[in-house]
Amino acid sequence: MAKIVINREKCKGCLLCISFCPKGLIGLDKDLNRRGIKPVKFSRQANLNKGGTPPKAEKETSDCIGCSMCAIICPDCCIEVYK
Ligand code: SF4
Numbered sequence: 001m002a003k004i005v006i007n008r009e010k011c012k013g014c015l016l017c018i019s020f021c022p023k024g025l026i027g028l029d030k031d032l033n034r035r036g037i038k039p040v041k042f043s044r045q046a047n048l049n050k051g052g053t054p055p056k057a058e059k060e061t062s063d064c065i066g067c068s069m070c071a072i073i074c075p076d077c078c079i080e081v082y083k
Pocket residue numbers: 002003004020021022023024025026063064065066067068069070071081
């Protein structure tokens with residue numbers, strides 16, 4: 001079960017990682033970071049971009065395949081991938 005950790009204070013909201021995640025697991029956070037930018041956030045299930053909420057029972061599983069595309073594409077190295 002892979003997962004990613006996003007440094008939300010470093011994120012500049014360029015949205016590159018959203019378009020490169022093959023599983024649609026990254027979406028926009030609704031809260032601003034300290035720089036006044038809406039950063040991205042990770043969802044374990046691939047329904048964040050469709051406005052859904054992951055069911056509680058599925059919180060320990062993840063659709064993330066650990067491909068690292070998000071981390072590679074981020075120009076500011078804000079994403080760490082754990083496999
Ligand atoms: S590691 Fe791959 S599947 Fe996981 S969030 Fe990043 S781009 Fe998406």
